[in-house]
Amino acid sequence: VEFSSSLRFFSAMEQIKQQIARENINFVRFEATDLHGVSRSKTVPVRFFHEKAIYGVPMPRSYLELTLSPKSNEVDHASTASFSSDVLLIPDLSTFRVLPWAEQTARVICDPCTVTGSALRTSPRLIAKQLLGQLQSLGFSLHSSFTYECCVLGAPDRIGPKTLLFPATTLLSNHDLPFLQQLVDSMYCMGADIDSIASASGPGQMEINLRPEYGIAAADSAFTFRTGIKEMARKHSYIASFFTDDGLYNAGVLSHSLWDANGRRSLFQSGEKTADLSEIGRKWLAGLLTHSAALSCLMSPGLGCRSHIAKTIKDPKQVLYATCGCNDNSSSFNIKCHGGREAHIDNKLGSAMANPYIVLAATVAAGLDGIRRNLNIENILNKAPGQQREFAIPVKLDNALEALAEDHVICSALGEPFVQYFIAMKKFEIETQELDDERNKCLEYFI
């Protein structure tokens, strides 16, 4: 059936209009994610919503992707002109929600497309949906959830290694209740269901994990949560940030498990003895391990999080290996199956800076490759994490970028134009990283 079969689009549209009338909403925000998982949006008065929902909202591509140098680039096929054109934000109506923290405003997540209507090959959300499509076609579905560490602080200030002079900011002690209550209630209304809250090791740092969901909904919730917590913190005049540098480190964990097509059995469950993975899980895990170099490039893409990785390796040769373990929090792939949840894998390569759609897409790409090529890692599974030294992870960012470029499975799964753009983008950061110009960007990150 082609793209907008009129009947279902039409009834979804009607429902949304009724909701607009009942909660008298005046503005709808069309938001899309950029490469860094920060949301870019256009606000439209509600009386144009119907028309924008059909034709999309035009937005210059440069809002989603920053500019590069003047070398010629081979992205799409040959005939039209170059790079700085418009893209259309086509909304996905099932993500329409009323923003509980903003007056009379609603939100819809969009997929950027070119003006001819074909999807933009470099948009993270689309890549994730394609890979989930392939999963769907093989009769699988993914049941996953994100866990973030983030800092909620009193007032903005420099975060650096030398002196620490802050008079009025109370550490968001782990009992500042009203803010947390509203955070939990608001997120629940947005579809992002918070499972539990605890305070982590850093000052003002706390760990929030979301409930698992099927398919793309998990990434949407993570995206919603990231945007939401920044704006709500603002209203309580706090600052919420996922930024990591050598001072303190915010981890981002994707814990996922594979189920059958319509979500009845989980395929990681093997027989009656609960501890280890099913035969199909091991292949998925083998895929993850095999591509762990490329994965870690995509999942901790900031210079800050690299220097943190550098500090945690003790031995002199600065080599880090991807490990897997069972119920072991210091290995990069941790198999857990307790606490009333089916067996699942925690992917701990990432930091909170990664874009949740890319994290999801890369994990699926790697896992699928394990299943297609029947990779096996028997010889590894029964060694302790300390002795597993087969899959090296590069520590420097630029080696990580090469590792990504040489990994053809990941490159073809995510699509050629995206990977080249991603690599070009990070090199650009590496070259131009004086101190304060980087702060401007990071102010950019903060907002």
Place this chain on the structure above:
Amino acid sequence: VEFSSSLRFFSAMEQIKQQIARENINFVRFEATDLHGVSRSKTVPVRFFHEKAIYGVPMPRSYLELTLSPKSNEVDHASTASFSSDVLLIPDLSTFRVLPWAEQTARVICDPCTVTGSALRTSPRLIAKQLLGQLQSLGFSLHSSFTYECCVLGAPDRIGPKTLLFPATTLLSNHDLPFLQQLVDSMYCMGADIDSIASASGPGQMEINLRPEYGIAAADSAFTFRTGIKEMARKHSYIASFFTDDGLYNAGVLSHSLWDANGRRSLFQSGEKTADLSEIGRKWLAGLLTHSAALSCLMSPGLGCRSHIAKTIKDPKQVLYATCGCNDNSSSFNIKCHGGREAHIDNKLGSAMANPYIVLAATVAAGLDGIRRNLNIENILNKAPGQQREFAIPVKLDNALEALAEDHVICSALGEPFVQYFIAMKKFEIETQELDDERNKCLEYFI
């Protein structure tokens, strides 16, 4: 009957749900104690309470136990991987209480277990429950209560030995009633029943003693009291602290007595003349004296409280002896039987920094050993405390740790993994104790 027989679990569950509905509670806090008696918790929205109560809440072990060095450690038996895994917080439903000082929040105390459901051998609460189990199996029950000295001050400032320049803080004179009333009422609602309040010798220092209770409830109340008084003080913008260093000293006393299984007669009572102990009490006391070196290591585990001990010994050889006396507040084991309470022993080796579960467990372990091996101390009982010089107590912390390591009765009673972990933990502090890094920890203690 195995662990969660469904009927009682089920009705307890129903009762709790009605209470949740009546007092419309939105959050339940699952808290467990760490080695230092500070509570670690995860906050869960109430709509997942039912499920979490069955399967427990996962928490990385490192929250309960800080990390050590990279030598290989022989803790559990051989086959699974190493150390940084998850543990499950399994709630004990009888400790479910509504927090009177926090909006719409309730609290449940949990026991940490490994993911296979078996109990964690290094968790203080569990060790205490096992030793009380042994006591139960021998047809005894313990009737005990804690007495704490703590400082409630106006605002935080450096606490050191030289000058004293504090403009705005009123000494919490002994008539600041509203705070004390709320403290007493709130604790009473939490099951921690305060017996009396007096102001002690230091400025802003006060002495609070709790009512005696049977079994583990005494330690739960002490634990509740410690967490509670810090948070309530915070709401009145005071600071409550049990920290001791060379300036002022907060004592922690466990006064306990042995009763028969279902709490009708006390076994310390001997005949009609009231003054001295029954035959079985003297054996219990002998056990305490025999292991007093190990005990004092566990009951005043901070460097601060050691330097206080050093100052109170006058004679040049810096040797301290464990003494026992009758109604004598300067001896380390004080036998009292007045004030309408049966005969009981005050164990005054401890400071307020000790973890109440460990204090309870260690005392029971020592006492039980006295009963099992029929130790006797006739030759000591009738000398004045000044002349009792048989049981030396090491003054420096590291000698105390050796004394603990050589005391095989205590080690086997508390379990090998716990003692080794405890010793390794304290050595780690001794090595790294520059001044201000220690303040970080103490900021840690403060929270």
